[in-house]
Every structure is written in structure tokens, then in C-alpha cells.
Amino acid sequence: xxxxxxxxxxxSYEGQEVNITCSHxxxxxxxYITWYQQFPSQGPRFxxxxxxxxxxxxxxxxxxPADRKSSTLSLPRVSLSDTAVYYCLVGDYGGLTxxxxxxxxIQP
Amino acid sequence: xxxxxxxxxHEVTEMGQEVTLRCKPISGxxxxxxxxxxxxxxxELLIYFNNNVPIDDSGMPEDRFSAxxxxxxxxxxxxxxxxxxxxxVYFCASSSYRAANQPQHFGDGTRLSIL
Numbered sequence: 671x672x673x674x675x676x677x678x679x680x681x682s683y684e685g686q687e688v689n690i691t692c693s694h695x696x697x698x699x700x701x702y703i704t705w706y707q708q709f710p711s712q713g714p715r716f717x718x719x720x721x722x723x724x725x726x727x728x729x730x731x732x733x734x735p736a737d738r739k740s741s742t743l744s745l746p747r748v749s750l751s752d753t754a755v756y757y758c759l760v761g762d763y764g765g766l767t768x769x770x771x772x773x774x775x776i777q778p
Numbered sequence: 779x780x781x782x783x784x785x786x787x788h789e790v791t792e793m794g795q796e797v798t799l800r801c802k803p804i805s806g807x808x809x810x811x812x813x814x815x816x817x818x819x820x821x822e823l824l825i826y827f828n829n830n831v832p833i834d835d836s837g838m839p840e841d842r843f844s845a846x847x848x849x850x851x852x853x854x855x856x857x858x859x860x861x862x863x864x865x866x867v868y869f870c871a872s873s874s875y876r877a878a879n880q881p882q883h884f885g886d887g888t889r890l891s892i893l
Contacts, residue, residue: 702879713782713869713884714821721879757821766811766882768821 674758679773688745690772692758695739703734703741706757708771714757718743748776780804782885784870790891796858799888802851803872811882812845812855813869821869827853860892 675693682688694703702721706714718725720732720741731744745752755771783802791797803810811826825835827847835845842861847853857864867889871882 704879704881711886713871713887714882715884716881719879719881766821766823768813770820 673767674760674769676756676758676769676772678770679775681775681777682748683777684749685747688748688752688774688776690743690745690756690758690774691740692743693740694758694760697738697760701738701760703732703738704759704761704766705730705732705743706759706768708755708757714768717756745774748774750776750778752776782870782872782883784868784885784888786888787886788889788891790893791860792893793861794859795892796856797860797864797890797892799855799868799870799890801853801855801870801885803853803870804883805851807872807874807883808850809873809875809880809882810847810853811871811873812853813871813884814866815869815887816866824855862892865890865892 702719704719705717707717708714718727718730718732720734722734725732733742753774753776755773757768757771759766782804785800789797809828812824813821814824815821822837824837825845826833830847830850843857845855867887869884869887871884873880873882
């Protein structure tokens with residue numbers, strides 16, 4: 671499974687757009703890029719997934735360049751409730767390999 | 779629809795005791811995963827099943843750990859004998875297919891403390 675690298679922590683303010691970038695230089699042809707969010711005392715929750723270019727859903731956008739060696743999760747107009755750990759994962763089947771994730775802290 | 783249901787939510791027991799964690803996956807999902815989360819090691823995959831058959835148990839730390847899935851709606855993770863270093867939050871997740879491009883749905887976990 672491809673290894674991922676993402677910032678350990680990020681700070682932002684309510685109403686701002688937050689972009690979290692993940693590096694995955696060894697991504698394989700069949701691998702998808704998936705982002706999960708985890709709040710304290712809860713299991714991870716699926717946010718968004720993509721293979722190439724751009725994917726958007728009701729909560730986030732995912733930008734993937736042509737070489738697919740990185741991806742950027744974009745959270746528009748964050749609120750305090752977006753404070754959580756965000757995990758970037760790469761793989762095509764089986765169980766997921768979670769890294770340390772990015773601890774996002776949103777301040778008022 | 780009910781999500782993944784894990785029980786118990788919390789378990790405190792003394793070392794040497796047998797611990798059994800339970801999981802009910804989302805109805806219709808045919809893949810089930812057990813993870814362990816600690817501050818030091820983060821989230822680790824222990825084992826996963828596809829159609830009730832164990833596919834990859836390479837993450838199971840020792841022979842003290844065992845997992846079963848007797849049917850599509852129930853799985854157990856057992857630790858015998860338990861040790862203090864097994865203290866962690868154990869998550870169960872399920873998905874509709876074994877591929878990573880099918881999102882995994884996680885339960886709220888079992889917080890296990892071995893004294």
C-alpha cells in the first residue's frame with residue numbers, strides 16, 4: 671500500500687477555506703484516494719474519495735493533479751465543528767492503512 | 779438504517795482475563811474490518827473478512843488475538859490472555875465490497891483498559 675504524508679496539525683478560523691495536502695508518491699495505478707474525518711471518541715467517518723481530477727460533494731472537494739502523487743482536501747467555510755483529525759488514505763482493496771492524520775483546529 | 783454496532787462501549791478488566799469484543803456490521807455489507815487505535819501507533823488494521831472468510835490477518839499482533847465471523851451479521855475479536863499493552867480503542871468497520879473504493883463505515887469503538 672502506498673505511504674502517505676500529511677501535515678501533523680493545522681490551524682484556521684471559522685468561515686475560512688481550509689486545504690489539507692497529502693503526498694503519496696508511490697500511488698499505484700489502481701489506487702483510489704480517500705479522506706476520513708475522526709472526532710474524539712468516535713470512529714472515522716468517510717468524507718470523500720477520488721481517482722483523478724476533481725471531486726466535490728456536499729461537505730468537501732478533492733483535487734488530484736494529473737500525476738496523482740498528491741491530493742488536496744478542501745473544506746469550504748469551516749466552522750468550529752470541523753475541528754477533527756483528517757486522514758488521507760491510498761489503496762485499492764482490503765483494509766486501510768491510516769497514517770497519523772492531520773489534526774485540524776478551528777478557532778472562532 | 780443502523781450503523782455498525784459494537785459492544786461493549788467500554789471494558790475494564792484485569793490482565794490475564796479473556797476479553798471478547800463484538801461487532802454487528804451494516805446489513806448487506808460483505809466486508810468487515812477490525813482496527814486498533816492507540817496514541818503511539820495510531821489506527822492499525824488487525825484483520826479483515828470478506829464474505830465471512832478471513833482474508834488478511836497479518837495485523838493481528840500475537841496468537842493471543844483471534845477473530846471470528848460465524849455469519850454475515852456478527853463478528854468477535856477475542857484476546858486471551860489479555861495484557862496491559864492491549865489497552866486501546868478497538869474499531870469495527872464494514873463495507874459493501876472489499877475494495878478500498880467502497881467507503882468503510884466505522885462503529886464507535888470499544889475502549890478497552892487492561893489493568
